Amino acid sequence: MKRRHFIQAAGLASAVLGAPSVFAQSWPSGPIRIVVGFPPGGGADALARVVAQKLGVLWNQPVVIENRAGASGTLAAEYVAQQPSDGSTLLLTTINSHALAPAVFPKLRYHAERDFVPVALLGLTPNLLIASPAQGAKTVKDIVALCKAQPGRVTFGSAGPGTAQHFALELFKLRAKIDALHVPYKGSGPLLTDLIGGQIQYSFETMAAATPHVNSGRVIAIAQTRGKRVKAYPNVPTMQEQGFDKFETMNWYGISGPGKLPATIARKMNQDINAVLAMADVQEKFDTFGVEDGGGSAEKFAQLVQTELTKWAKVAREAQVTVNG
Numbered sequence: 340m341k342r343r344h345f346i347q348a349a350g351l352a353s354a355v356l357g358a359p360s361v362f363a364q365s366w367p368s369g370p371i372r373i374v375v376g377f378p379p380g381g382g383a384d385a386l387a388r389v390v391a392q393k394l395g396v397l398w399n400q401p402v403v404i405e406n407r408a409g410a411s412g413t414l415a416a417e418y419v420a421q422q423p424s425d426g427s428t429l430l431l432t433t434i435n436s437h438a439l440a441p442a443v444f445p446k447l448r449y450h451a452e453r454d455f456v457p458v459a460l461l462g463l464t465p466n467l468l469i470a471s472p473a474q475g476a477k478t479v480k481d482i483v484a485l486c487k488a489q490p491g492r493v494t495f496g497s498a499g500p501g502t503a504q505h506f507a508l509e510l511f512k513l514r515a516k517i518d519a520l521h522v523p524y525k526g527s528g529p530l531l532t533d534l535i536g537g538q539i540q541y542s543f544e545t546m547a548a549a550t551p552h553v554n555s556g557r558v559i560a561i562a563q564t565r566g567k568r569v570k571a572y573p574n575v576p577t578m579q580e581q582g583f584d585k586f587e588t589m590n591w592y593g594i595s596g597p598g599k600l601p602a603t604i605a606r607k608m609n610q611d612i613n614a615v616l617a618m619a620d621v622q623e624k625f626d627t628f629g630v631e632d633g634g635g636s637a638e639k640f641a642q643l644v645q646t647e648l649t650k651w652a653k654v655a656r657e658a659q660v661t662v663n664g
Contacts, residue, residue, distance in 0.1 A: 365601060367427040370401040373594070374419050375431045376412030377498060380528030382547025382628065383412075386461060386592050387431040389624055393615040408526050411499035412436040413447060420454040424599035426608070430455065432595040435502045438647035442655040443501045443662040451648060456600040457640040459612040461592040462625055462633030465565040466507050466543040467550075467575070469558045474540055479562050479581040482541065486517035494539040496522045496530040500662040504530075506651065507543035507564060507588040509658045514583050534558060545590050546571070546629035563629075564588045571629040591647070592630070593640050609637050 371394075375387050387404050395402040407415040416436040422428040430436075437451040449455075470477065476485045486493045497504035500523045508521055522539050524530040527548035533539050535557045542549075543564065550571065552558045560575045566587050568577060578586040594612060596605060615621055616634045625633070654660070 365425075365603060366607070367425055368400075369427060370403055371398070371427055371429065372403055372405045373429045373431055374405045374407055374415045376407060376409070376415030376433065376436055378406055378408045378526040378528045380531070380548075381498065381526050382464075382545035382549075382590070383431055383433055383592060384528075385547055386625070386628065386630065389621060390461065390594070390612065390615055393618065393621060394611060397611050397614065409499075411440055411501045411505075413440045413444065413449075416440075416451075416455075417448050419595075420449040420597060422597050424456075424597040424601070426596065426600060426604040428597065429458070429608075430595045432457075432593040432644075433503075434589075434591050434647060434651075435498070437595075437644050438651045439503065439506055439655075440501050441648060442652045443660055452641075452644060454598045455595040456598060456605050457637050457644060458594040458596055458600075458605050459609045459616075459637065460633050460635060460640040460643060461594065461612070461616070462630035463565075463589050463591045464546045464628060464630045465563040465569060465577075466503060466588055466590065467546050467553070467560045467572070467629075468541065468562040468564070468578070469534070469544050469549050469553065469560055470541050471535055471537060472556070472559055473537060477559065477561060479578065479583070482561070483515045483517055486515070486519050490518040491520055493519045494522050494541070495519050496524055496534055496539040496542040496544075498527045498530055498545075499523050499525060501660070503545065503588060503590045504543045506654065506658075506660060509660045510586060510588060510654065511543070511578075511583075513658045514586055531558070543588070547590075547592075550628050569629040569631060570626055591643065592633075593643075595640075605637060 373387050375384050377383050391402040412435040419430040441451050476482045495508045553560050562578050563575050613634045
């Protein structure tokens with residue numbers, strides 16, 4: 340596995356775009372799809388659409404979002420892994436499909452590293468512990484007290500089993516020594532609808548998905564889960580600031596292609612995605628979502644995936660996170 344990635348990295352580092360006619364023949368001529376493993380309305384979908392619109396202009400060809408929701412993003416990853424490696428199909432790669440699911444799903448029909456070529460990291464973002472304004476417990480301390488008073492009855496939604504929201508909840512239960520009820524959904528969109536409507540009480544939601552609803556006042560932000568506050572939420576304390584030392588979870592988003600994506604195409608896409616991320620209006624949008632630290636080389640993204648795979652496999656064992664399927 341490491342040898343393969345070394346060869347891919349070397350190819351990306353040494354690739355020269357070469358004669359325009361040769362590159363033109365290898366570049367996809369029709370629409371390029373970015374497959375998102377969650378329904379419209381969630382954070383992954385929102386970020387993918389920002390990037391797709393800009394890439395469509397740069398490439399002078401349609402770049403469309405295709406939502407293939409289900410199984411915590413793994414259905415989309417499985418689908419893209421089986422597509423031709425010609426650059427016409429890409430994956431909006433997330434922590435769910437490429438770090439968390441491998442830690443808890445023993446029968447995945449893809450390998451997170453072997454079956455994909457990392458193209459570019461879009462960014463990192465905390466989770467937000469959120470609730471509807473109608474909830475009585477509006478601090479982490481009060482939520483812990485509520486869970487201890489009503490063990491197994493306080494509800495926390497997630498975008499699906501084995502997702503970032505699910506892992507954040509399990510880590511919270513472990514650190515706070517509480518019992519709470521996990522309610523999985525097929526994406527952040529339906530989760531947020533039910534949370535706003537009062538069908539569930541809390542969620543460690545992705546910041547990208549939660550932000551529009553926080554800004555509208557339909558939900559409130561109680562805590563954020565990275566070790567530092569992000570620019571978008573300077574007044575929302577971290578979980579560590581509220582007494583949970585070493586509590587840190589984050590989401591990340593990137594673009595990957597099927598496992599035999601040519602180095603020339605991957606290099607060109609990496610350059611153009613970096614150009615998109617440097618645009619002022621994109622930076623402004625990403626800052627609003629709390630998405631930071633994106634861009635850089637394909638190798639940087641590959642290293643993140645490898646590190647996260649190792650980290651979350653360990654957390655799954657320690658927190659005894661299990662998922663059927």
